[in-house]
Amino acid sequence: MSNRPAPPPLPDDPIDVKQSHVVAEFQHDVALTTCRLDPQARFAFAGAEDFNVYRWSVDGGNESKTVFSGHESWVRCLDFSPDGERLYTAGYDDRIGVWDTAAAKPKPLEMIEAHKGWVRWVKVNRDGTRLVSCGNDNLIKLWSLPDGKLIQEFRGHERHPYAVLFHPDEQRLASFDLMGNIKEWDIASGKELRSFEAKFMWGFDQKFRADMGGARDMIFSEDGKTLIVAGLTNVTNAFAGVHNPMILLFNWENFEPQHKLTDASYKGMSWGVRTHPEGFLAAVGAPQGGSKGAIWFWKPGEEKPFHTVTLSHCGRGLDMTADGRRIAVAQFDGLLKIYQLTRKS
């Protein structure tokens, strides 16, 4: 149980990630699977390996922990309505949960039977009228909000799609599957428009005869020109997790890889990535072999991160406030940390 006091008000200091420091820390007794900050950055949410989602008030200490119970399996992806009033949860119990974000005693407002197999990803569009999901039935599904009705199915992935997003133009979707296939979809027609095989983010383990790959996080740049994918590369032993974390910057206009960011000093996986308003990337990574995780700060195009924060354990999720002054990181050891990317007050 953390007794860390509430974080101080945000200062006007300039962003300086080399002075990043923890301003709030929340502890759960089970490994966390992902994390998000709500749009107003009032709350930090995390999924866990115990079927529940947990909410903490960012300035409320560990005692503010509130359980969102209703799924019958793990939740590995969360998203919010633009006003922050609704929380959407992607459950490995095939369902999408709909919740009142700030409820004192949360109960699911709705559980949508969404996919045959895990729901791996949910994402709400900019005006909050649509939600897109993907699951282990190899389908991408478009839902209307708030009624939760299915509008469109997108068929074309032959292996599990791991993530799906709205392009900022809201006319197209982007998806990424186990095999490293990036697909562009036309929302209106449901048709696949373009496809690219990012085989460098996939590997077939000859010894164990199995595929390893897929996106572990995925976002668009604000201008929609770049798809940014967190995952892995250089698979040498899939079953032992021997590969390198990778952040792919994929040029959405010419549909070609633009930058491949890897830190060879780390083995494992990248589980989260965000773009900072000042143009750099923050990514969180998972270890292989040792127990240390990392937050990497990258400038696109540079070979090495310009700053790295070592984590006590594997980082499994990352989110950032809209102003870029704080990030949240979920860890394997049940810790959810809020970092401030400025000097200490």
Next chain:
Amino acid sequence: MRRDTGCHRIDHALSRRGFLAGTAAGAAAMGGVLTPAQADQLQSGQKRLLQVFLQGGFSQFETFDPKPGTKYGGPFRQIETSVPGMMICELLPHMATRMHKLSIIRSINLRTNDHGKGRLFMEKGRNVGEFPYVGSVAAKYLAPPNPTLPTYLHITTRGLSDNTNAFLEAQHAQMKLPGTKAPDNLARPDKLTVEAARRRADFRAQLNERFSGGKGQSAFTETFDSSFEMAERLMSQKGLLEAEPSGKDLERYGSHPFGRRCVLARNLLQNGATVVKVTHHGYDTHAENFNFHLEQLGEFDQTFCMLLDDIEATGMLDSTLIMVYSEFGRTPKINQRYGRDHWGASVSMALGGAGIKPGVTVGATNKEGTEVSDREVDAGHLFHTYFSALGIDPTADHNVPGKSIPIGDPAKSSIKELLV
């Protein structure tokens, strides 16, 4: 201790008379669907062993001992089976509808987390010493006098070359088939005529006769001779090994390598094989245990069930012991890579077919699956159980001249509640 140190020829321990009556009737009833070879097998009362080995150590949580909603339970749910009260992981929906034909053991403690030691213990029923694998023992005591195929076949694309027969005769050693193709160099070379091959075989036999007269040389000649015999048997069955599965088989079993291997396993069993082991690789899931089990068991579940269905449909289920097993299980604790590591302390497996009471669950683990809480057994008990089920007394000695070597570990015994 139930060791019998007197002369106890295993041949005397076999009890086939009662079995013959039942299978002959079954064969008559199945007359319309059996091939002549299958009908002959059933008439002969031959028993068989099918080993389905999930290499690497499958997770007991994600198969036969699910613990959903507990600390280490993982993301998968449990589902009901055709046996009231028996729950298994949702990754095995096809098996779930057939559990009234199979039984589960949830309380195996191997006391090792090592691949090699776990595998050898599960195969030999003893954790130290040079003893034959269950497949070699079954081959020795179940194979007919003039088998049409090598008696212990292992369909696998890789694996160690073990001394599976230990002190048993060389012809009971495991022969590996490289996936679903015939071994290399199986065909008679074009330049070697049938007559020349016959003369060569005669010459080899003459040399064997002279050579085996020397002290200690008979074992060598027997080993070489069995190699030739195995090769000859395989040559005569080359078509069986190379046959392309039918479209219907591929649809039912799957067109992936494991599907094809199981079609071959079925064909071998239906054509006189005594012991067939088929390996499905890829369960050593130190990372992404859940994604990999989703993939691997997705292949295994339907494929295995088609094999089970076909064995039953041809009337061979009552005479074929079926094992689904690994070298150990996987840790309750989920590591940083969403993996589970090696775990021998609470392992599960499934058994069915010949001599096995169906629909039984043996033993239990505690709430979080960290240890056996009821009816602890190990590979020694399992070894006894296999042979009791096959009608072979595991407390009897092997038929090795001048030595008293019990088939099963004398300190262990059969799991009685599993036996018919």
